[in-house]
Amino acid sequence: MDKLSTFFLTRYLKAPKRNLLRFSFVFMILGIILSVGILSAGLNLFEGYERTLKDVLLGTFPHITLTKANLDNISNDETDSLITKLSKRDEIQQITPLLSYPVMTAGKEKVRGAILNAYDFNGKQPFPQAKYIQKGKKIPAKGEVIIGKYLAKELGKDIGDTLKVVFTRLDNISALGIFPSEYYLPIAGIYSSGFYETDRSLVLTNITDAEYMLNAKPGFSKLEIRLKSKDIEKAPEIAQLLQTIVGPEYSVYPWQTFSAGLLHLVEMEKWLIFIIFCFLVLIAGINVISAVATIILDKKNEIAVLKTLGANSASIKRILCLQVGLSALLAIIAGLVFGALLSWGIEKQNFYQLKGDVYFIDSLNTSIIPLNQIIIFVVSSVLIFICIYFPLKQIDKMEIIELLRNP
Secondary structure, X not given: OOHHXXXXXXXXXXXXXXXXXXXXXXXXXXXXXXXHHXXXXXXXXHHHHHHHHHHHHHHHOOOEEEEEOOOOOEEHHHHHHHHHHHOOOOOEEEEEEEXXXXXXXXXXXXXXXXXXXXXXXXXXXXXXXXXXXXXEOOOOOOOOEEEEHHHHHHHOOOOOOEEEEEEOOOOOEEOOEXXXXXXXXXXXXXXXXXXXXXXXXXXXXEHHHHHHXXXXXXXXXXXXXXXXXXXXXXXXXXXXXXXXXXXXXXXXXXXXXXXXXXXXXXXXXXXXXXXXXXXXXXXXXXHHHHHHHHHHHHOHHHHHHHHHOOOOHHHHHHHHHHHHHHHHHHHHHHXXXXXXXXXXXXXXXXXXXXXXXXXXXXXXXXXXXXXXXXXXXXXXXXXHHHHHHHHHHHHHHOOHHHHXXXX
């Protein structure tokens, strides 16, 4: 920066009433703060939604699923052999076998489809869903069930009530057709993972009760494999490795097979919202154009004097660009702070919650990522400086004689 630019920039900053507090200038600053704040808050909330959804998915569902290739149940002996074989891998944190079967659950007036998941609570393998039990027993006793929060709400059930479970059995066929089997099971706990579809359709019970109700041979439908946190993103490669270990008799699926599409969609929507909200900054740039044009008209005499003293148009444009640009950069930083406060306030409010049946989760969360803030700052700065540059081009067309003749 040359001495001339430094002199006028210092003079500009030392005279705020004359330069900084003009109505058009204040209007420009407020426009930048509001537009950048809304852009920042929108990206913070979408980032929080994406991270929360991913955490819920990875916490609720297994990272790798192993089933029989022909979809038959896995016998107890096979299960023990597979667990012994796969547990040797350092990436694997826990392996949980379960028996899964589709059922219908009924309340007084409503019927709802659900998934009956049965675990061996007396076995050596831990129960992964125990951390999501909101109230009641962590482990159901014989003949008891744990159901999802929204399933309980939809059927009007609570702990201590009886849940009617209805399902078909192919071994229960008569000349009149297939008769459904019905069981009435007391509710011992309420399950809440944060993922709406799971909380609306999950029934947990003991493996011995499920085998008795389904008249099934001892065994499991699948093995749920959970990886260590540092290896979760490597699930596809680990799944391929496990497939070579267990052979073609079994099928191994990483979590990305079922959830990657949803997460990619959310990420795409996040950046689409970012692009749309960038137009707010561009609209604020119209105020910048107006403010710069006003400053140029107001400083015609000073521009004429500078040109008379030998200053070229580039130097004058640089002085004005630095004057307005410095204020704009400070306004962008203030907008980022305002956006952080706005997103924090939205997260803490209690009068609006996400609809789980639409957004999969029902909580609003914010996540302020430094990289996102840098992207917002850079994009906003580029847009604002483009808007500053356009009105400055008219300085090239100003003639000294005309400026002095019409001050």
